[in-house]
Amino acid sequence: MxxxxxxxxxxxxxxxxxxxxxxxxxxxxxxxxxxxxxxxxxxxxxxxxTEKPMQIEIGFILQRLAAMAEQDPDLRAKQPWKAASAEDYAWLGGAITKHYGGDDSDLKVLMGGFVRAFAGMSAEDYLAASGEYLRNGSHPTLGRGFRQCxxxxxxxxxxxxxxxxxxxxxxxxxxxxxxxxxxxxxxxxxxxxxxxxxxxxxxxxxxxxxxxxxxxxxxxxxxxxxxxxxxxxxxxxxxxxxxxxxxxxxxxxxxxxxxxxxxxxxxxxxxxxxxxxxxxxxxxxxxxxxxxxxxxxxxxxxxxxxxx
Amino acid sequence: MxxxxxxxxxxxxxxxxxxxxxxxxxxxxxxxxxxxxxxxxxxxxxxxxTEKPMQIEIGFILQRLAAMAEQDPDLRAKQPWKAASAEDYAWLGGAITKHYGGDDSDLKVLMGGFVRAFAGMSAEDYLAASGEYLRNGSHPTLGRGFRQCxxxxxxxxxxxxxxxxxxxxxxxxxxxxxxxxxxxxxxxxxxxxxxxxxxxxxxxxxxxxxxxxxxxxxxxxxxxxxxxxxxxxxxxxxxxxxxxxxxxxxxxxxxxxxxxxxxxxxxxxxxxxxxxxxxxxxxxxxxxxxxxxxxxxxxxxxxxxxxx
CATH class of the missing domain: 3.40.50.1000 (HAD superfamily/HAD-like)
Known part of the structure; x- marks a missing residue:
């Protein structure tokens, strides 16, 4: 460069x-x-x-939440696991958009899932999991890998x-x-x-x-x-x-x-x-x-x- | 070096x-x-x-507490302002020593004074005040400036x-x-x-x-x-x-x-x-x-x- x-x-x-x-x-x-x-x-x-259509990090959290819901049917009835399992990006992106509009309610629900999603993981394992997600995933609409975003x-x-x-x-x-x-x-x-x-x-x-x-x-x-x-x-x-x-x-x-x-x-x-x-x-x-x-x-x- | x-x-x-x-x-x-x-x-x-006879930072806090007590007689009757005004290093050093022995009671009193001592000061003013103390002060027993400690x-x-x-x-x-x-x-x-x-x-x-x-x-x-x-x-x-x-x-x-x-x-x-x-x-x-x-x-x- x-x-x-x-x-x-x-x-x-x-x-x-x-x-x-x-x-x-x-x-x-x-x-x-x-x-x-x-x-x-x-x-x-x-x-x-880029941060649209939703922040790239949210996809990482979603993937983890969906994996948790896969293991535990009770979670699939609750947000944010429900949205994660259903790939309901509108709900998830909306949580962020609402936050920027001054309404934190869905963001808090999302963060509540987030904090549970990674609890018990060492910082180094989390870093490795993030890296794997970023290396292997691609942007949903731009047609490029995350690392090229x-x-x-x-x-x-x-x-x-x-x-x-x-x-x-x-x-x-x-x-x-x-x-x-x-x-x-x-x-x-x-x-x-x-x-x-x-x-x-x-x-x-x-x-x-x-x-x-x-x-x-x-x-x-x-x-x-x-x-x-x-x-x-x-x-x-x-x-x-x-x-x-x-x-x-x-x-x-x-x-x-x-x-x-x-x-x-x-x-x-x-x-x-x-x-x-x-x-x-x-x-x-x-x-x-x-x-x-x-x-x-x-x-x-x-x-x-x-x-x- | x-x-x-x-x-x-x-x-x-x-x-x-x-x-x-x-x-x-x-x-x-x-x-x-x-x-x-x-x-x-x-x-x-x-x-x-060196950290003896007391941590060098404590002297800085003391100096500030003594200046506060100078302005406010009520403070002179209370710890840690009392010890600061009287230059009662034994009480102050003891707060740290007791902490390391598992008793935080005096350290909490000291920290209570510390947090009040610098409240309202910008981070940059605090940095400047610390620098002035370190440039001008010297160790109480070793006969050397703080910067040579x-x-x-x-x-x-x-x-x-x-x-x-x-x-x-x-x-x-x-x-x-x-x-x-x-x-x-x-x-x-x-x-x-x-x-x-x-x-x-x-x-x-x-x-x-x-x-x-x-x-x-x-x-x-x-x-x-x-x-x-x-x-x-x-x-x-x-x-x-x-x-x-x-x-x-x-x-x-x-x-x-x-x-x-x-x-x-x-x-x-x-x-x-x-x-x-x-x-x-x-x-x-x-x-x-x-x-x-x-x-x-x-x-x-x-x-x-x-x-x-």
Whole structure:
């Protein structure tokens, strides 16, 4: 992958990126930033890879829930096992859509199934299972493997930033260890630089010493204000560049820069029904704020010559 | 700082380290480990720097509590403000000692003051205040600045590991952002590789966008089983080398290696009353386990030609 933004059309978004990178890397510039502080954070679902018709992680959870329901007929009568067994993607996708609309009821039911789905599994087994799902599965409508669902221009942006001394992090509302299974291969971002949601882990001694094992309860839902808090907790620095696509990314974008560092805030607008998907649900507040504050909006349709 | 363990005497500890590093870095060796998985974690207080007569962080909290009590006479009648105002180090050090003996009562009182001491402060202001304390203060009995309280042979070990492709993390029960203020300078470990305890942070929008601000409540106490969980959460890999000095480090040491990677577990034994301190309180279970499992014990008195 080259580092020259080859898939980005000339335009406001590309110019904003190139100009910002030039300013923070030019010695003597008022906006010069030491390499150690050149931190960039990117949301995952809908920012680094596609999140429609439903987040890829949901398919992984579904597969596991369906396998559980196969073993236990009682579960097949209950959500979310019922939807999983029936491949009722409308119910499942709807849980997420409703969440972004402010109604968490189905998401809570889904998460209730999720926390039970992986309870008792070691973190390493979960990582391996995620990796297997991602290697073997493919997107339901785009006709490509999951590992090819990353947005090519975003990966180019990551390489471009890296070539200019930036350190890259994923900061996702999605599950941290699920993303870790793909982040290095898809984005060149190693597991220690993936920040995300997680179920609770517990320490268990075993024949090898000890392991950490998933519990049937949530721990962190890394979205909204929590994203900013966890970026600090994990990095101990503010990002100077951030990119997101949903209302839950607003705090991450607001936290960028701060009193002493410059900031570039990027928002991915999904407006390309032909090549990807066109939607603004769950992004209304973000797009309003981007407009109010002059944040840079990336149009999938206009700014990218290719999407994948 | 050189990378040749110059301050380590020939002996079992030095040999165990050199032998392990040789095995995991020799291509074709059964124990060869890819550089990406060469993760080393080190406890901080009593492992990377001295923790007696009380943990250095406690002095920072004390100073802040005394300043609060100065402003508010009612606080001067209550612990821990009372001890802070009276410079009653015995009470304060005792809170930690009792904790390691299984009695958390005074530690909870101390932590109650701690969470109030920094409530409302942004994470960056707290980091700056910690840095100022560490730059200006000095150890009460050793006659050296706080920044010179790191153990020289341990810093040599860090450089030695780094020279052999290891990535180094601090994994401490102490406060994460306090350690971040000194970790790069003292240990060459940047803030993003410091794992530790923390009070709760909240997101607040402000004139620069937003900040994260300490709340008057604890979040994570990164000791015991939590250490192993948080090492996974932060890194997404097991360490292959770990070093600690207290019972709270046992889970971190047990979590090292695991089913598929080799492990070196190191335990610092404080047995040098002349050059540092001699104590095993809070380390009894760890020393028993080290003996049972053949973990490598580092004797300050015998294994190090210099301490600081």
């Amino acid at each position: 080259n580092a020259d933004l080859a898939s980005w059309r000339d335009g406001a978004a590309r110019s904003a990126i190139v100009d910002f990178v030039r300013r923070v890397t030019t010695d003597g510039s008022d906006d010069y930033v030491d390499p150690v502080d050149r931190v960039a954070v990117a949301d995952n679902d809908g920012t680094l890879w 990353a947005f090519g221009p975003m990966v180019e942006l990551l390489r471009y930033l890296e070539a200019h001394g930036f350190t890259l992090y994923v900061a996702s509302g999605g599950d941290r260890d699920f993303i870790r299974a793909i982040s290095d291969e898809a984005y060149g971002i190693p597991s220690e630089r993936v920040i995300g949601s997680s179920n609770a882990l517990a320490y268990q001694e075993d024949e090898h010493g000890a392991s950490v094992v998933y519990q049937a309860q949530p721990d962190v839902f890394d979205d909204g204000p929590v994203k900013a808090v966890r970026i600090w907790s994990r990095i101990g620095r503010r990002p100077i560049l951030s990119v997101g696509n949903a209302n839950g990314d607003i705090p991450m974008l607001e936290f960028t820069g701060g009193p002493s560092l410059p900031a570039l805030r990027l928002v991915v607008l999904h407006d390309d029904e032909e090549r990807e998907f066109a939607y603004t649900d769950g992004a209304d507040e973000l797009l309003d704020r981007a407009s109010d504050k002059g944040w840079t909006v990336i149009s999938v349709r206009n700014d990218w010559t290719t999407v994948f | 050189n990378a040749d363990l110059a301050s380590w005497r020939d002996g079992a500890a030095r040999s165990a380290i050199v032998d392990f590093v040789r095995r995991v870095t020799t291509d074709g060796s059964d124990d060869y480990v890819d550089p990406v998985d060469r993760v080393a974690v080190a406890d901080n207080d009593g492992t990377l720097w 790191a153990f020289g042979p341990m810093v040599e070990l860090l450089r030695y590991l780094e020279a052999h492709g290891f990535t180094l993390y601090v994994a401490s029960g102490g406060d994460r952002d306090f350690i971040r203020a000194i970790s790069d300078e003292a240990y060459g470990i940047p803030s993003e590789r410091v794992i530790g305890s923390s009070n709760a942070l909240a997101y607040q929008e402000d004139e620069h966008g937003a900040s994260v601000v300490y709340q008057a409540q604890p979040d994570v106490f990164d000791d015991g089983p939590v250490k192993a969980v948080r090492i996974w959460s932060r890194i997404g890999r097991r360490p292959i080398l770990s070093v600690g000095n207290a019972n709270g480090d046992i889970p971190m040491l047990e979590f090292t290696g695991g089913p598929s990677l080799p492990a070196l577990r190191l335990v610092v034994l404080h047995d040098d009353e002349e050059r540092e301190f001699a104590y095993t309180d809070g380390a009894d279970e760890l020393l028993d386990r080290a003996s049972d499992k053949g973990w490598t014990v580092i004797s300050v008195r015998n294994d190090w030609t210099t301490v600081f």
